[in-house]
Amino acid sequence: MKNQSSTNHPGASIALLRPCLNKDLWDHAEPQxxxxxxxxxxxxxxxxSFGYxxxxxxxxxxxxLPVLPRLDPE
Incomplete structure (x- = not known):
């Protein structure tokens, strides 16, 4: 029965992907x-796509975000 909990929650045993870094280093890397x-x-x-x-x-x-081009009136 102990193995059943891991099969019900397949991602439960996976470690978090965010590394334990200094907060300043992480804040700088995230925008990049x-x-x-x-x-x-x-x-x-x-x-x-044909859009802009x-x-x-x-x-x-x-x-x-999709943008509609501004057309000059003829």
Whole structure:
């Protein structure tokens, strides 16, 4: 029965991925990771879509936002 608890919660025995670093070091490294993630998401969106996208912080946690181009009236 002891092994049953580990099978019910498969991630329970996995150690946390966040290393035990000095808080100042971690705070400095985290924005670089987010910037790399934003860049990858933006490149993927531009490669697989006909739309335009910008990187911007969102209240909903989105890394990129779609943008409609402003057209000049003819």
């Amino acid at each position: 990771y987010i910037a790399a993630q934003q860049k990858a998401a933006l490149q993927h969106a531009h490669a697989h 996208f910008i990187t911007q912080d969102s209240a909903f946690g989105n890394l990129i």
